[in-house]
Amino acid sequence: MPLATLRQVLDEAAKGGYGIGAFNVNNMEQLQGIVGAAEEVQAPVIVQCSRGALSYAGANYIRHMIMAAAEDSSIPIVLHLDHGDKPETCFMAIDLGFTSVMMDGSLLADGKTPSDYEYNVDVTRQVVEAAHAKGVSVEGELGTLGGIEDGHGSGEVHLTDPDEAVAFVHETGVDALAVAFGTSHGAYKFAQEPTGDVLKMDLIEEIHRRLPDTHLVMHGSSSVPPELVAQVNQYGGALKPAWGVPVKEIQLGIRHGVRKINVDTDSRLAVTGAIRKVFAESPEKFDPRDYLKPARAAMQELIARRMEDFGQAGHAGDYEALSLEEMREGYAAATAAA
Numbered sequence: 001m002p003l004a005t006l007r008q009v010l011d012e013a014a015k016g017g018y019g020i021g022a023f024n025v026n027n028m029e030q031l032q033g034i035v036g037a038a039e040e041v042q043a044p045v046i047v048q049c050s051r052g053a054l055s056y057a058g059a060n061y062i063r064h065m066i067m068a069a070a071e072d073s074s075i076p077i078v079l080h081l082d083h084g085d086k087p088e089t090c091f092m093a094i095d096l097g098f099t100s101v102m103m104d105g106s107l108l109a110d111g112k113t114p115s116d117y118e119y120n121v122d123v124t125r126q127v128v129e130a131a132h133a134k135g136v137s138v139e140g141e142l143g144t145l146g147g148i149e150d151g152h153g154s155g156e157v158h159l160t161d162p163d164e165a166v167a168f169v170h171e172t173g174v175d176a177l178a179v180a181f182g183t184s185h186g187a188y189k190f191a192q193e194p195t196g197d198v199l200k201m202d203l204i205e206e207i208h209r210r211l212p213d214t215h216l217v218m219h220g221s222s223s224v225p226p227e228l229v230a231q232v233n234q235y236g237g238a239l240k241p242a243w244g245v246p247v248k249e250i251q252l253g254i255r256h257g258v259r260k261i262n263v264d265t266d267s268r269l270a271v272t273g274a275i276r277k278v279f280a281e282s283p284e285k286f287d288p289r290d291y292l293k294p295a296r297a298a299m300q301e302l303i304a305r306r307m308e309d310f311g312q313a314g315h316a317g318d319y320e321a322l323s324l325e326e327m328r329e330g331y332a333a334a335t336a337a338a
């Protein structure tokens with residue numbers, strides 16, 4: 001069916017009191033795993049592409065692939081740009097037909113150096129003006145997460161200041177706001193199981209209390225399940241012990257206004273564990289389908305479970321998404337403009 005916008009699905013999620021996972025896609029098998037999971041549990045879904053994904057697969061390639069998934073599918077799909085580094089990248093995604101973009105002005109355009117507040121407001125507001133004129137939603141970020149993701153990140157943590165968050169939302173008009181409250185990108189988020197000292201849930205609560213109509217976004221929200229790490233290592237991997245964000249902490253966040261939950265590392269672990277298992281157990285196999293099929297199934301199983309965890313399962317019918325015809329018209333217009 002249909003592409004939906006981030007605003008549409010997060011507004012419904014807020015009414016229903018649930019969260020929606022945003023899963024990163026780089027290739028066909030990952031996309032099919034994500035959309036397969038959404039169909040299996042009848043959930044709306046956010047499919048997101050980083051700049052790294054766009055350069056890996058090719059922006060046009062990935063766009064056609066996701067449009068094909070949307071045409072063949074019965075569930076609402078949001079096509080979202082993850083961590084846009086500058087307004088031009090967001091404008092490109094909007095022209096390609098993305099229904100949602102993230103302008104991450106918390107860092108300068110190098111994707112590494114923390115910016116100042118004025119810069120962040122300026123670039124984010126430019127994107128909101130252009131995006132909203134075309135019906136596209138915008139996610140901003142205030143504060144910086146730890147960790148590095150696809151070469152993106154300062155490696156430093158700056159927790160989001162609630163006063164600044166209120167001013168930022170009013171000055172930019174973003175639909176959703178990524179907040180830094182102790183999570184980080186990548187597999188090695190914490191040196192031990194995170195406690196209340198590491199994840200500042202009270203910060204989420206305060207920001208939500210002061211911005212009840214802004215949808216909050218949790219980045220770096222993989223849970224890094226020990227059994228997935230163990231499977232990778234059992235079949236020849238060399239991952240160090242790692243702790244992610246416990247599902248119960250994410251669920252607590254959802255009760256306090258978190259609506260979009262970014263998960264990437266867990267998918268990577270599921271895919272790699274499945275492929276390593278085939279290589280180790282059946283070294284005679286060399287048809288890519290022999291290992292990509294189980295990889296796709298492992299990703300689907302993981303994501304279906306997360307969709308249950310976040311509460312989005314069963315909510316695919318809540319949305320008045322774009323009709324196929326409207327989607328095609330938008331697609332044609334975007335193609336003509338490109």
Ligand SMILES: [Zn+2]
Binds near residue numbers: 083149220262
């Ligand atoms: Zn992120």
